[in-house]
Amino acid sequence: MQRIGVFVCHCGTNIAGTVDVVAVAEALKNEPGVVHSAEYQYMCSQAGQDLIKAAIKEHNLSGIVVCSCSPRMHEATFRKTAAAAGLNPYMVEIANIREQCSWIHKDMASGTEKAIILGKAAIAKVNLNTPLTPGESPVTKRALVIGGGIAGIQTALDIADAGFPVDIVETKPTIGGKMAQLDKTFPTLDCAACILTPKMVDVAQNEKIRIFSYSEVVDVRGFVGNFDVTIKKRARYVKEDICTGCGLCTEKCPQKKVPNEFNLGMDNRRAIYIPFAQAVPKVATIDADYCTMLKTGKCGVCAKVCTAGAIDYEAKDEFIEEKYGAVVVATGFNPISMDKFDEFAYNQSKDVITSLEFERLTNAAGPTAGKLLRPSDGEHPHTIVFVQCVGSRCEACAEKGKEYCSKICCMYTAKHAMLTRDKYPDTDVYVFYIDVRTPGKAFDEFYRRAVEEYGVHYIKGMVGKVSPEGNKLKVQASDLIAGKQLHIDADLVVLAAAIEPDKSARGLATMLTASMDTNDFFTEAHPKLRPVESPTAGVFLSGTCQGPKDIPETVSQAGAAASKVIGLLCKDKLTGNPCVAQSDEMMCNGCSSCERVCPYGAITYSDKEFRMPDRTTKIRRVASVNPAVCQGCGACTVACPSGAMDLNGFKNNQIMAEVDAICKM
């Protein structure tokens, strides 16, 4: 039996004005377990708290009920008071008789009656309270960043700057991501390489940062502060520590017909290659799918020309296991496939390209050395049609397009149109748009400049069909403002393809038990207030893996994710919330219902040996909750059919007792 003290606060006249506090204290005196009942002017004041502390000691109280304002206001205060008097802080319950009673009721009689009932409910609950102690877990002071694009780079640099070691895992042979493929960046038009490559060099030179390129995360175990991660370093057949990146091998390799993915297949590379001049790490990689030596054992040219002796045809995949305190997902995006949008003839003509391909065509390091030439015949295009929203905002065709707005297309199309007119004023540029969306600093001004200063033809309408006829692309479109169907003979058509999360994201989300939305973007812990954290503690989101973003937004989100990681890694120990779910293994029937509803992946199942009443042993599959991961929502407690799952602080019998107390009139 508990020994409960009840403390009724007047809150000046805030409570005492409509609730007869003396009557409340008196009425609650006779409730089961109550050994002491008092009222006071201001319980939260120092004098009020002292009164509680003294009563705890004097009456040897095992639990207290404070009838006062909302627990959202002073629950923490009274818990501290209790702790100071040697009482477990979770033995405190608050009856909210101000916000939910005195302030809303005018009549003293009904106010007092309700206050008594609320007090009784709190007493009924305290009777069933048990002391709770928050768990503690250590923090491994190292962060993992998955993805080496601008988001991952920025996050890693910021974390390293705070003094914590960071590992970047990147699937490609180099970091840099999509930004490395871009030509200029809106709205200021600085060249992407000029602002990105110094950051890549910073990453390479930072002692706190390790880069695992050509690698992927294959397994994640553990929880916040204590992740155990397995990284697969794919064999690149070149010793990274020996290769000097001189590039001789990439010039001598006889296999010249490998589609160059960095230029989106618009030209070829060799079987041994360095993706681009400023690659980090600047080491060669052998593409095992094309290398004659690896496929047939006959060639070996690269090994012969390599003076450093870095080539190793015998290399195998390596697996690295490492511990991390925090994981940042920065897996980025890709343009969607244009296969299902062949009304635009992407698969029927080389001169229909995506915007990312256009970037490469205008990039000085691209396949045309920066000259805007038609892929089909290398001629200079005189009429270019840009089509916006290809696959974005596409409700009808969930299987081919995306329902969301890809956000970046309006701006990069304005950039492409403007740069084309700037460099080649003899070119006619048409942009077909549904809406022009430019909410960003200096964004709308940028778009207007494309129209007003550069004379880009913006046409409200959509392209219906592109027909390759001879060396022209016949574009049939609507001009909704003029009320006309337009027929334009274009030389080049550029499609603003929707963007989607990288395909690796889904598998990663499963490994991390981080949730995703229907589009495979990672879900944030709160859409407004916790935008860079995943609901899974210790997992953070950086860049487009969370939703479409341009570079400025990506970088600011990357920094925000880093600051959250730093905040976590600064701690030596993590103190948990003790109000977490707990499974009674004897009652658990192993059905997995709880595991399925848990948004945090806090519940795991394992086989355990149990002694049966007849002294035999039996192996049963039972649930257990990781208190460091559980956030205490209680979804599992309701899903559990056997009643094994319960929530500390809000136990089934506690809530039932409150219901009973309220209903016993």
Next chain:
Amino acid sequence: MENKNERRREEILRISGVNPRKCMKCGKCSATCPSYDEMEYHPHEFVYMVESGELAPLLESKSIYKCLTCFACVERCPRGVEPAKLIEAVRLTVIREKGANHLKADDIPAKLDEEIPQQLLMSAFRKYSK
């Protein structure tokens, strides 16, 4: 009058199964339409005018007989609006009225030639008469 218009509008939405509110006004249907030049009101305008209840001009327009039901607009609409079904429903509300058949059996002989496939006559009857 108001009521009759509203009833017709509801009838059009019901028999077509089209929800014109899904339209995001991109104009891809009209960009795609092979009969665009023959039409006074174009597929996107059908969607807009049915949604806003502006039926009278549509019901009187020859445009309702110009749609080929080729379904290019339905195929390419990014929002799944299906303008061709809506145009068909507008046409049906006209020709289902008594004596409003657009194509009458008596007119046929004059239009026949040696090679005309039965399929053409059947289709035209279905589309232009009740």
Next chain:
Amino acid sequence: MKVTYFPGCTLRTKAKELDRYAHAACNALGVELVEPDTWQCCGGVFSYAKDEIASKLPSVRALIDARDKNEPLVTVCSACHNVIKQTNHQIKTDADFAFRMNNYLAQEKDAPAPYNGETKVLHLLELIRDEIGFDKVAEKVQKPLTGKKIAAYYGCLLLRPSKTMQMDDPENPKIIEDLIRVLGGEPVIYPARNECCGGYIALEDAESAKKRSNSISDSAAAHGADMIITACPLCRYNLIKNGSKLPVVYFTELLAEALGVKEDNDGE
């Protein structure tokens, strides 16, 4: 292989070749086309009005006939195929329509068991691709169409609405091109191959049909085709009537020719 075969009205009148060569080719490929005892005209076009029941009855009767024999229902004419496949789809997806259709059928003498879209509807092209297999056809080719540059003309009915028809990519189809390759010919890809010929508008507005049809035959010619093939009598009529510079023939004729069974069936 035995399949239920729905010829359609035009194949018995103005498009006898389409039908005759289909039989000849299927015979050579070991497929028996069995007509239901009674079939009625499909109606030429599918009505998109959700409340239209009666005009879809003939299609449903043919579907039931195939269902009862546990065979796929095969068509050759694009229009019949489109109407029957769409009717089948509506029965499968629109519960209200299925209910009312079945109520209708229940009134008939010897009422059939309720129909809920169980029958598989195949165009002969799909039957060749999915059931017989192009490789099997390739083995049976006797007289390859070597050197022939052939433009496949799909029109609208074979491909659209693609969600229902599910035959091929509506914007970049390849089923007929693949068949042409198998028969030894050279397919010509031209952008107008999935455009509309004008269809039934020929009766209402001949000028419009002419514009549409010419744009198609001109596009095929401009891309170097020697001939156009189609599966639709109406497409063929419109193209020829409006002065196509290229010959327009049914795909079954080429198929029969390549399989070496054309002459036997000529002039029957």
Next chain:
Amino acid sequence: MQDVTNFKPLIVAFCCNWCSYAGADLAGSNRLAYPADVKIIRVPCSCRVNPMFILRAFQRGADGVIICGCHPGDCHYTSGNYYARRRMSLLFSMLDYLGIERDRTRVEWVSAAEGAKFAATMNDFVEKVTALGPNKRLEDLRCKK
């Protein structure tokens, strides 16, 4: 027979800690009155509300039970309110089947900023339940000592 004209219903309200309980607090801070018949039980999330709690309340003589949670998409725990919505719609149809009128049960989304909505919701709910009169269908007289 109870005096129906002076009938005061007993309403149990389950409020999630992050949105609706805070909304109730805001209603209090703004002195927005609703009947004293409403008694609030704080739960961490609407998904913590076990159908058993509701059955128990009706058994013990409650005349109406309302569950308040965060708006869809705003759940502190991401998806808890969706679970609550699904569970409750099932439970309510079962209760309806047992003769507990639909108007005696309700799920409402009230955010921490919606003090006025909280008060209005409670006023409306009390009014509806009052109109229905006392609930007898599930009441267990043994519980009424």
